Amino acid sequence: MPHRYILFYKPFNVLSQFSDRDPNAPERQTLKDYISVPSVYSVGRLDRDSEGLLLLTDDRKLKYRLGERKFAHPRTYWVQVERIPDAEALERLRRGVTIQNYRTRPAQVQQLIDEPILPPRNPPIRYRKNVPTAWLELTLTEGRNRQVRRMTAAVGFPTLRLVRVAIAHLRLDGLEPGRWRDLSPREIKPFWR
Template sequence: MSYRYLLFYKPYDVLCQFTDESPSSSRRQTLKDYIPIPGIYPVGRLDQDSEGLLLLTNHGQLQHRLSDPKFQHPRTYWVQVERIPDEGALQQLRQGLKIQDYRTRPAIATLLPEEPNLPPRDPPIRFRKSVPTAWLELTLTEGRNRQVRRMTAAVGFPTLRLVRVKIAHLSLQGLQPGEWREISPEELHQLREN
C-alpha cells in the first residue's frame, strides 16, 4: 500500500470530515470540497468554527501515534481573545486548569506582541469598539473537544478566532485557506522520528 500524507489549511466553516451527515437541507462544506483524494483521514480534528493546519493520511499507525494524547505531540494555536489577558491568566494556562470533568495538561502560553499575519477570516469576527482583543500563542500536548476555547473561557478571555498553525514541526507556512500539499520526505522522516 502506498501511504499519503497531506497538509491542508482548513478554512473557517468547513467540516473536518468528508461527508455532511446533517439532516438539514443546506449542505455544509466538507474536506471533500477541497481534497479529491479518497481513503485519507484527518489526524485529529478542528471544529467547524476553527481554522488552520490539518494533517491527513491513510497511514493508520502514524495517525494513531499522532492523535493519542499519551505520545504528547505538540499542537500550536494562535488564538484571538476578548480583552487583554494578564499574567495571572497566562500562568493558569501554563499550569493546566480544571475544565468540565478533567484537568488540562500544562500548556505553553504567551501573549503575542502584535496580531499575526493571517488571511482575513470570512466572515470576519464581530468587532466591538469598546472591547479590545489580543492574540495568544498556545501549545498543547493533548487535544480534547473544544479544549482551547474552554481553556480561554475558563480564565475569563473568550476565544473569538482560533487558528492551528503547527502540528509538531509541520506548519501552515506557504499555504492559504483551502490549499493543500504533500509533506516532503524530510518532514515525514522527522515526523516518524518524534
C-alpha cells in the first residue's frame, strides 16, 4: 500500500496532534477536526499559537529524515515582530543566538518590505498604536520547541504572529487555513536527494 503525504495549512489555535492529551485543558481543536485520514502523523510541529504549513505522513523513513538535524531541511517562516529590528539584531539572528543554553544554527533572515498577504488571524494580534511592527522572513535548518519565538525575543523583538510558509521546496501557496491536499510523488522525490 503506498504511503500518504498530506500538506495542511494549520490554523491558529489548533494543536499539531490528533488528540488533546491535557484532560484539564478547555476543549481545544486538534488535527482530527480537519483531517480524517487514518494513520498519518505530523512531521514536526507548530505550536498552537503558530500557523501555516504542516506535513503529515505515514512514511516513518521520511518522518525521520525530515526530523533529523543532520539532513538540515530548511523551514521558512514569516514572522511579525514588535518594533522594527535594526541591522545588528538581524545579523545576530543570521549568526545564531543562544537560547536556553543552546546556540542556534545560523539562519537566513531578511526584513520584508511589504506586509505579506495572509488570511486574517482570529483573534487578531494585539494592536498598539504607538508600537510599530515589522515582518521578517526567517529560514532555519533545525526546529526546536518555540525556537523562532525565542530567537526573536533574544534579540529584543518579540514575535506577534508566526506563519510557516515552506518546508524545503513545499510552499503554502494555494492552501487556505484548515485545508489540506495530497502531495504527488514528484513533490516527495526531492526529500530523498
